[in-house]
Amino acid sequence: MSDPSHKLSIGSLLRRPETGSFLGLAAVFVFFTIFGGTNFASVSGAASWLNVAASLGIIAIPIGLLMIAGELDISIGSMVPAGSMTCAIVSGHFGLPIAVGVVAAFALGALVGLVNGLLVVRTAVPSFIVTLGTLFAVAGLTLGLSVLITGTTSVSIKAGPEAKFLLGHFINGIYQVTILWWIAAAIFWGFVLHYSPYGNWILAMGGDKVSARNAGIPTERVTIVLFMCSGMSAAFVGLSQAILYNSAQVSAGQSYIFNAIISVVVGGVLLTGGYGSVVGIVLGTLTFAIVNQGIYYTPFDANWASLIIGVLLLVAVLMNNTFRKMALSYTPSRNPSRKLK
Amino acid sequence: MMTRPLLTLSGINKSFGPIDVLHDINLEVYPGEVLCLLGDNGAGKSTLIRLLSGVHKPTSGTITLADKPAAFASPRDASNAGIATVHQFGGTFPLMSIGRSFFVGEEPKKGWGPFKTFDRKTANDIAVKAVRDLGITRITDGDRLVGGLSGGERQALAIARAVHFGASVLILDEPTAALGVKEAAHVLRIVLQARQKGIAVIFITHNVVHALTVGDHFAVLIKGAKAADFRKGEKTREEVTDLMAGGEQMAELEAEIKSYMSSHPV
Ligand SMILES: Nc1ncnc2c1ncn2[C@@H]1O[C@H](COP(=O)(O)OP(=O)(O)OP(=O)(O)O)[C@@H](O)[C@H]1O
Ligand SMILES: [Mg+2]
Numbered sequence: 001m002s003d004p005s006h007k008l009s010i011g012s013l014l015r016r017p018e019t020g021s022f023l024g025l026a027a028v029f030v031f032f033t034i035f036g037g038t039n040f041a042s043v044s045g046a047a048s049w050l051n052v053a054a055s056l057g058i059i060a061i062p063i064g065l066l067m068i069a070g071e072l073d074i075s076i077g078s079m080v081p082a083g084s085m086t087c088a089i090v091s092g093h094f095g096l097p098i099a100v101g102v103v104a105a106f107a108l109g110a111l112v113g114l115v116n117g118l119l120v121v122r123t124a125v126p127s128f129i130v131t132l133g134t135l136f137a138v139a140g141l142t143l144g145l146s147v148l149i150t151g152t153t154s155v156s157i158k159a160g161p162e163a164k165f166l167l168g169h170f171i172n173g174i175y176q177v178t179i180l181w182w183i184a185a186a187i188f189w190g191f192v193l194h195y196s197p198y199g200n201w202i203l204a205m206g207g208d209k210v211s212a213r214n215a216g217i218p219t220e221r222v223t224i225v226l227f228m229c230s231g232m233s234a235a236f237v238g239l240s241q242a243i244l245y246n247s248a249q250v251s252a253g254q255s256y257i258f259n260a261i262i263s264v265v266v267g268g269v270l271l272t273g274g275y276g277s278v279v280g281i282v283l284g285t286l287t288f289a290i291v292n293q294g295i296y297y298t299p300f301d302a303n304w305a306s307l308i309i310g311v312l313l314l315v316a317v318l319m320n321n322t323f324r325k326m327a328l329s330y331t332p333s334r335n336p337s338r339k340l341k
Numbered sequence: 342m343m344t345r346p347l348l349t350l351s352g353i354n355k356s357f358g359p360i361d362v363l364h365d366i367n368l369e370v371y372p373g374e375v376l377c378l379l380g381d382n383g384a385g386k387s388t389l390i391r392l393l394s395g396v397h398k399p400t401s402g403t404i405t406l407a408d409k410p411a412a413f414a415s416p417r418d419a420s421n422a423g424i425a426t427v428h429q430f431g432g433t434f435p436l437m438s439i440g441r442s443f444f445v446g447e448e449p450k451k452g453w454g455p456f457k458t459f460d461r462k463t464a465n466d467i468a469v470k471a472v473r474d475l476g477i478t479r480i481t482d483g484d485r486l487v488g489g490l491s492g493g494e495r496q497a498l499a500i501a502r503a504v505h506f507g508a509s510v511l512i513l514d515e516p517t518a519a520l521g522v523k524e525a526a527h528v529l530r531i532v533l534q535a536r537q538k539g540i541a542v543i544f545i546t547h548n549v550v551h552a553l554t555v556g557d558h559f560a561v562l563i564k565g566a567k568a569a570d571f572r573k574g575e576k577t578r579e580e581v582t583d584l585m586a587g588g589e590q591m592a593e594l595e596a597e598i599k600s601y602m603s604s605h606p607v
Binding site: 191195196197199200201203204207208210211212213214215216217218270274275324327328329330 | 394396415416417420426428431432433434435436437441442444445446447448450456457458459485486488489
C-alpha cells in the first residue's frame, strides 16, 4: 500500500516494511488452522479474533504513527475506560442524548492528547515518561470522579437504535460493527501516511527530528495532533464498548498498552521511529488477535498464548531488522538489466 | 561592490542562557557573491548561520533581507524568504527514499482538494536529476533508501536539495567535509554556478584551498566575534591560514612541530 506504482517483484516485496508481519501472520494462521481445527477458521472463529483485532487495531494505528514519528503514548490504557465512563456518565447517569456523551468522550480524548503533546513538546521529557504520568493521572481522575458523581465504579448506559446501529451491534449476530470502523480508520491513516504529504512529515520526524524541523516541518504541531488523534481513538474504542455492552467500568483498558505496542512492532514499525507502514500495523494487529483468541480453539492451555506472543514478538523484530537491512543495501545499479535514465 | 547588500546583519548577539556565543556581529552579504565564513572549531559559525536559517533567534540585533527586516520565527519562514541551508550534520533521512527525503517539507502534490497526494514520480525524477547534476551519477533510482548511500552521496543529496530550493541565499555549512576530491570539486563548481545566477552564497569551510578558490569576501570569527573581514586578494594565503587557526601564528606552530620532530627521532 505504501507507494502505488512500485514495480512488483520478489525483491521489491521483500524490501517493504510489512513483509515480516505478513509472513508472521501467515505462519500464525497456518499454526492455528492445524491445531485449532475447523472451528478456528470458521465464521464464528474468525469473528472472535476479528472482534478483538478491531478495537485493538483502531488504537494501534495512531500509536504506530506516533512511534513512526519517534514518540510513544501509553496513556491510552486509561483513555479507553475514561472514554467509556465519560460517555456512560453523561448519557447514562445524567440521561443526556447519546450524541452529547459521544462528543464529551471525544473531547476528553482530544484534551488528554493535547496535554500529552504540549508536555512532550515543551518539556522535551521523553514521551514514555510523560504519558506514563498521564496514564496514572487519567486513571485516578476517572476513578475519583466516577465515585464522586455516581457513587459506583460501573455505570450502565442505554443507547438508542441509531447509536446501537452505528457503534454497538453485531453484524450477522457475531461481527462487531467496530470492524467496519477499523477498516475505515486503516484506509484513512493509510492515506495520511503513504499518500498525503503529511506522511512524509511523520516519517521525517521519526528519522531525524532536528533535520525535519530545519527542513521547515512544523514538528511541534504534528506531534500534538498525533497525540490528540491517539487520545481520541482510545476514547472512541471506550465509548463504543460502553454502547455495545450497555455499561462502562472504571478499569478496563490497561491491556491495550502492551497489546497495541506488540501489534505495532510485529507490524514492522521501528521502535526508534522513521520506518513503518499502516498495512504492517493492521497485519500485526491481526497476528496478535489470532494468537490471543486462537489458543482457545487448540487443545493447549490458554496460558501458553503469552509464550507464543513473546516468541512471536522477538522473531518478528529480528525478521523486520533483516528486511530493513535488505531495503537499505538495495542498489539498482548492481542490476545490469536496468538502464540509466 | 556597487550593488546593495542582500543580507545585512547588524549588532547581532546570541547567547544560550549564560553562554555568550556571538558578540556584536556586523556582516553584509551581496547577491552574486560568495562569503566564506571562517574560524576555529567552536568559533560560532554554525550558530551564526542558524540565525539566518530561522533555527534560532538572535538575542539582540537585526537581520535585514532585501532592505526589509527579517525576523524568522521558524526555518519555514526563512525558506519561504528564499534562504536554503545545508546544516553541518544531518539533513537527510536514512530510512526514507531519496525522492521523499529530498522533498521533506516541500512535497510536490497531485490530485485535488483533500485528496492531494504526494507525487512520488515527480519527486523521484527531480531528486535523481538534481543529484546527478552534482556529479553523483551512481544514483539512478529515487526509490532507494538514503541510508544505503555513502556519506558523500548523502551530503550531495542535501546540497542538491538546498540548490533546488535556495532562491536568493544559499548557505552551506562545511559541505565539503565528507567529500572526496572529485565530489568536492563538484560542490565548488555548484557554488560558483549559484553565484553566477546572482544568488548570495555563504560558505563555511576549514579548507583554505576551497575557501580561496570560491570566496569573494571573507569573514573570520574568533571566539564569537568578527576578527577580520576582507575581500579576495587583500590577504595572502598564509595570513588567511593564520586567521582560520584562530589567529595563532601558524609559523610558530610549524617551528614547534619541527623542533619536536628533531628532538624525538623516529
Ligand atoms: N544550543 C546551544 N546551547 C549552548 N551552547 C551552544 C549551543 N549551540 C552552540 N553552542 C556553543 O556555541 C559555540 C559555537 O558553536 P558553533 O557550533 O557555532 O561552532 P562552529 O564555529 O560551527 O564550530 P565547528 O567548526 O566545530 O563546526 C560552542 O562553544 C558551542 O558549545
Ligand atoms: Mg559548525
